[in-house]
Amino acid sequence: MSRIKLTATLLASALYATAASAAWVPEKPVEFVVASGAGGGTDTFARTIQSIILKYKLMDAPIVVVNKGGGSGSEGFVYGSGNGADPYKVTFGTNNEYLLPLVAKMGYTADALVPVAALALDDFLIWVNAQAPYKDAKSFIEAGKKAELKMGGSQSKDTDQTLVSMIGAATGAKFTYIPFKSGGEAAVQLAGAHIDANVNNPSENIGQWKAGMVRPLCVFSPERMAQGPKVTKDMSWGDIPTCKESGVPISTYQMPRTVWLPTGVSNDAVAFYTDILKKVSEKPEWKAYIEKTSQTDRFMTGDALKSYIKQDAERATDVFKREKWMVQ
Amino acid sequence: MQNPSGTLLSRFSMEVGVACFTGLLGAIVCYGSTEFGTGWGDAGPEPGYFPFYIGLFIMLASAGVLVQAFLTHRDRQEVFLTREQGHRILLFFLPMFAFVAASMVLGLYVSLALYLFGVMTIQGKYSAPKALSVCLGTIVVFYFVFEKWFQVPLLKGPLEAWLKIY
Amino acid sequence: MDNFGNLMAGFGIVFSAYHLALMAAGVLLGILVGVLPGLGAPNGVSLLIPLTFTMDPVSAIILLTSMYWGALFGGSTTSILFNIPGEPSSVATTFDGYPMAQQGHATHALTLAFVSAGIGALVGVAVITMLSGWVTQFALKFSSPEYFAVYLLTFCSFIGMGSASPFKAIVSMMLGFGFATVGMDGISGNTRLTFGFPELIKGISFLVAVIGLFGLGELIQTMEEGLRFEGIHARIRMRDVFRAIATLPSHIVTLVRSALIGCWMGITPGGPTAASFMSYGLAKRFSRRKDGFGKGEPAGVVAPETADHSAGTCAILPMLALGVPGSATAAVMMGGLMIWGLTPGPMLFIERPDFVWGTIASMYLGNVMAVVLVLATVPLFAAILRVPFSIIGPMIVVVCFIGAYQISGARLDLWLALVFGVFGYLLKKLDYPIAPMVLAMVLGDKTEDAFRQSMIFSKGSLSIFWTNSTLVAGIMVVAMVLLFWPLISKLIQRARGQAA
Numbered sequence: 001m002s003r004i005k006l007t008a009t010l011l012a013s014a015l016y017a018t019a020a021s022a023a024w025v026p027e028k029p030v031e032f033v034v035a036s037g038a039g040g041g042t043d044t045f046a047r048t049i050q051s052i053i054l055k056y057k058l059m060d061a062p063i064v065v066v067n068k069g070g071g072s073g074s075e076g077f078v079y080g081s082g083n084g085a086d087p088y089k090v091t092f093g094t095n096n097e098y099l100l101p102l103v104a105k106m107g108y109t110a111d112a113l114v115p116v117a118a119l120a121l122d123d124f125l126i127w128v129n130a131q132a133p134y135k136d137a138k139s140f141i142e143a144g145k146k147a148e149l150k151m152g153g154s155q156s157k158d159t160d161q162t163l164v165s166m167i168g169a170a171t172g173a174k175f176t177y178i179p180f181k182s183g184g185e186a187a188v189q190l191a192g193a194h195i196d197a198n199v200n201n202p203s204e205n206i207g208q209w210k211a212g213m214v215r216p217l218c219v220f221s222p223e224r225m226a227q228g229p230k231v232t233k234d235m236s237w238g239d240i241p242t243c244k245e246s247g248v249p250i251s252t253y254q255m256p257r258t259v260w261l262p263t264g265v266s267n268d269a270v271a272f273y274t275d276i277l278k279k280v281s282e283k284p285e286w287k288a289y290i291e292k293t294s295q296t297d298r299f300m301t302g303d304a305l306k307s308y309i310k311q312d313a314e315r316a317t318d319v320f321k322r323e324k325w326m327v328q
Numbered sequence: 329m330q331n332p333s334g335t336l337l338s339r340f341s342m343e344v345g346v347a348c349f350t351g352l353l354g355a356i357v358c359y360g361s362t363e364f365g366t367g368w369g370d371a372g373p374e375p376g377y378f379p380f381y382i383g384l385f386i387m388l389a390s391a392g393v394l395v396q397a398f399l400t401h402r403d404r405q406e407v408f409l410t411r412e413q414g415h416r417i418l419l420f421f422l423p424m425f426a427f428v429a430a431s432m433v434l435g436l437y438v439s440l441a442l443y444l445f446g447v448m449t450i451q452g453k454y455s456a457p458k459a460l461s462v463c464l465g466t467i468v469v470f471y472f473v474f475e476k477w478f479q480v481p482l483l484k485g486p487l488e489a490w491l492k493i494y
Numbered sequence: 495m496d497n498f499g500n501l502m503a504g505f506g507i508v509f510s511a512y513h514l515a516l517m518a519a520g521v522l523l524g525i526l527v528g529v530l531p532g533l534g535a536p537n538g539v540s541l542l543i544p545l546t547f548t549m550d551p552v553s554a555i556i557l558l559t560s561m562y563w564g565a566l567f568g569g570s571t572t573s574i575l576f577n578i579p580g581e582p583s584s585v586a587t588t589f590d591g592y593p594m595a596q597q598g599h600a601t602h603a604l605t606l607a608f609v610s611a612g613i614g615a616l617v618g619v620a621v622i623t624m625l626s627g628w629v630t631q632f633a634l635k636f637s638s639p640e641y642f643a644v645y646l647l648t649f650c651s652f653i654g655m656g657s658a659s660p661f662k663a664i665v666s667m668m669l670g671f672g673f674a675t676v677g678m679d680g681i682s683g684n685t686r687l688t689f690g691f692p693e694l695i696k697g698i699s700f701l702v703a704v705i706g707l708f709g710l711g712e713l714i715q716t717m718e719e720g721l722r723f724e725g726i727h728a729r730i731r732m733r734d735v736f737r738a739i740a741t742l743p744s745h746i747v748t749l750v751r752s753a754l755i756g757c758w759m760g761i762t763p764g765g766p767t768a769a770s771f772m773s774y775g776l777a778k779r780f781s782r783r784k785d786g787f788g789k790g791e792p793a794g795v796v797a798p799e800t801a802d803h804s805a806g807t808c809a810i811l812p813m814l815a816l817g818v819p820g821s822a823t824a825a826v827m828m829g830g831l832m833i834w835g836l837t838p839g840p841m842l843f844i845e846r847p848d849f850v851w852g853t854i855a856s857m858y859l860g861n862v863m864a865v866v867l868v869l870a871t872v873p874l875f876a877a878i879l880r881v882p883f884s885i886i887g888p889m890i891v892v893v894c895f896i897g898a899y900q901i902s903g904a905r906l907d908l909w910l911a912l913v914f915g916v917f918g919y920l921l922k923k924l925d926y927p928i929a930p931m932v933l934a935m936v937l938g939d940k941t942e943d944a945f946r947q948s949m950i951f952s953k954g955s956l957s958i959f960w961t962n963s964t965l966v967a968g969i970m971v972v973a974m975v976l977l978f979w980p981l982i983s984k985l986i987q988r989a990r991g992q993a994a
Binding site: 037038040043044047048050051054066067068069070071072074075078079103104105106107108150155156157158176177178179180181184188189191192194203206207208210211292293325 | 536537540543544547634635636637638677678679680681682683684685688690691692693695696697825826828829832833835837838839841842902903943947950951953
Binding site: 389421448 | 527530537538541659661662664665668669671672675679681682684686687689710713714717718719882884885887888889891892895896899900903905908909912916920921923924926942945946948949950952953954
């Protein structure tokens with residue numbers, strides 16, 4: 001009993017110490033702006049973080065989650081940056097924050113928000129129908145050189161179409177890209193063999209893979225994914241070769257899951273949220289989320305994150321210029 | 329044109345007015361669609377294809393309505409709105425308009441209270457305390473249902489910011 | 495009869511005090527969400543998901559699905575009593591439900607709506623129970639051309655909704671299509687018709703339009719006629735309830751047809767909204783009392799409600815079996831499934847039969863419970879209407895605008911609702927039909943997307959709509975028959991006349 005009391009006092013004083021040392025703490029409800037509709041990947045990302053913050057009481061102020069998924073998520077970024085330097089609006093997105101304004105007039109500019117942290121990297125794979133003749137990425141690319149193949153993906157001029165364009169440019173294979181509303185739709189279209197391949201994230205295709213309707217060919221990450229338990233009878237995520245080792249010369253293509261604040265908020269506020277997100281990323285519930293969605297666990301912040309974003313944006317810009325997608 | 333007494337708007341003029349308005353909408357849609365290609369490209373219709381023809385159809389059909397108006401409603405002197413009806417509509421519409429305009433600045437909670445209070449006391453002839461209690465009750469119910477229970481925030485203004493609940 | 499055994503096992507899981515209590519709570523919350531404008535089922539379900547993090551998946555899905563049923567029923571209540579559809583799929587119910595209520599048949603309309611909805615839902619679950627084996631194969635056949643064909647079929651079944659002037663009907667429908675194209679274009683990624691307003695990028699929500707056109711437009715008209723609000727007596731008298739139920743057998747054809755449309759649209763998945771519109775259109779087309787539709791024809795309530803609910807329940811099946819959500823709410827639930835650590839897809843039926851069959855069993859019980867609870871709570875909501883109009887009038891105005899704001903939390907939507915209100919009043923007074931506009935706004939962009947995806951598939955050749963599969967060709971033939979039905983029926987009549 002006294003021991004519990006002791007820990008409680010210690011904990012309280014520790015909390016007090018952090019609260020005292022932090023120069024900024026929220027004094028009213030914080031809005032989590034989700035740049036996707038309810039049920040989307042970004043929504044799950046934000047709500048997982050919300051539930052972990054609530055469970056461990058990492059923040060005293062209440063959290064209100066608002067979904068703003070219109071216009072491929074641009075609605076969320078417009079809303080998140082629209083109220084000046086308001087530290088009570090935390091926006092959740094992917095790399096779409098800095099890629100969307102490049103391809104269409106969006107009502108916000110990429111530098112209207114500052115990155116706080118990236119918590120995970122979502123991988124991309126080449127998937128084909130299980131009945132398709134291609135056994136590996138190489139034979140798939142060869143087929144693409146002989147006849148045009150149909151590739152499906154989520155949204156237009158977004159990450160999926162960019163990757164398809166990069167594969168085409170790097171290998172000389174020809175693809176027709178068909179945009180669907182979501183990765184889930186592209187997954188079903190592939191399972192029904194209406195398209196030849198898609199480049200979905202692991203969580204978007206895992207159900208069809210488990211059921212033996214689709215098959216992964218390779219993953220666009222520098223090394224193989226974490227081994228984990230077997231997904232099908234004889235394969236786990238770690239058994240999928242990287243695209244580089246199977247002859248597709250693109251070593252990395254990943255999508256960061258990012259958290260943003262409006263430009264101009266105080267450094268203290270950025271530090272406050274960085275600290276909370278860092279704590280979130282260390283909790284077992286976070287690890288469970290990463291494993292469930294088969295993402296890569298990677299916490300990035302500060303300059304490392306900024307240079308990552310710069311690199312990512314530059315590479316995409318090359319593709320956008322080649323495809324003439326850049327907005328005038 | 330000789331109006332029957334008390335007529336504010338005739339049916340004919342409203343038919344013409346609305347048809348011109350929808351025609352204008354059609355023209356705007358057509359104009360907006362030309363920003364992107366309106367043709368039929370290699371991969372089917374271009375982004376502006378559908379909006380362009382939709383706009384065109386709106387304009388054509390509006391012209392049809394206009395012609396019909398001239399054919400059937402011109403000489404019938406049907407009444408669209410009498411003076412008294414117009415008066416009633418304005419009494420209803422203007423406070424509603426003010427409510428929306430006020431909510432842009434003051435947020436929904438404050439402006440809905442002002443709106444309810446105003447309409448109830450001035451038009452409904454309720455006593456101020458009674459109206460006030462209805463306003464406060466509404467605000468409390470909405471606040472708990474939306475903000476606390478379902479956690480969907482309503483538009484807020486300076487008062488809420490001052491109270492630090494937003 | 496393996497499915498039957500599984501179902502019984504499912505009932506075994508569901509029958510516990512805890513689960514029944516969850517079900518009742520879910521239904522009641524759902525009714526509340528459905529009645530409050532702007533807080534639709536998708537919204538309500540996503541707000542409950544955080545509560546289910548710590549629950550067992552079976553309990554969690556029971557809570558969420560029950561809320562869905564409750565919201566569907568709640569949406570019909572406001573459609574009939576206030577002419578404000580709480581859910582997009584209950585828009586079609588307003589066409590005849592509200593006139594019935596105005597004429598003093600609120601109890602009759604509500605009872606018909608709830609009972610036929612309940613029947614639709616039960617047919618839906620029964621179909622799910624039987625089909626869960628091979629439905630996966632069928633739904634996989636659906637690609638963009640098939641989707642386009644289904645949407646076209648919906649439009650075709652809806653054409654000829656009585657109107658004074660065909661030009662006015664065309665203006666109305668085309669304006670709906672025009673509003674639907676505003677915002678980001680999913681195929682090219684361009685933002686269309688936004689004219690530089692960033693708030694328009696997300697598009698014009700048809701819910702905002704509906705709140706304006708129906709809710710506010712109706713109020714303005716009521717005001718014009720003086721402060722004479724038709725107090726709708728919605729006290730539920732058991733006698734009226736039984737009398738309404740007794741008329742059901744006369745709607746048997748409508749019931750069966752609507753339930754079939756609903757099941758088909760739920761599974762394929764065209765969704766409950768398309769199903770309710772299509773079913774309403776067909777009920778009118780084949781009715782002997784065509785002129786009564788829109789003025790309080792009971793079959794006009796039975797048809798959309800039955801189809802709406804059978805589609806709503808059937809939409810759960812492709813979500814579980816394929817990961818294809820058949821409705822917006824099903825999409826949110828699918829997000830929940832992933833959070834609980836389940837992967838929707840065919841393997842779910844093999845890996846977690848307890849979950850799948852528990853869900854299906856709970857759907858039987860949940861819908862029966864929802865019918866009972868919603869009938870019991872109607873007097874509560876109807877009591878609102880006995881409040882004097884100088885209070886309730888402005889209150890409805892406030893609720894309409896709050897609902898409009900809730901949809902996506904945008905200030906612009908408040909102005910849009912106001913504009914649509916005035917516009918709706920003008921259109922209604924000048925005998926423009928409004929239903930085609932709403933239908934076009936709901937399905938317009940989906941139809942265009944499916945068409946343009948098909949064109950990318952076929953490299954610009956329209957023949958894909960005939961040659962892609964026998965399925966698409968079949969749907970297209972039915973659509974064309976419906977489109978030219980007035981002509982065809984005339985020909986048939988003439989042929990008969992000559993024969994006689």
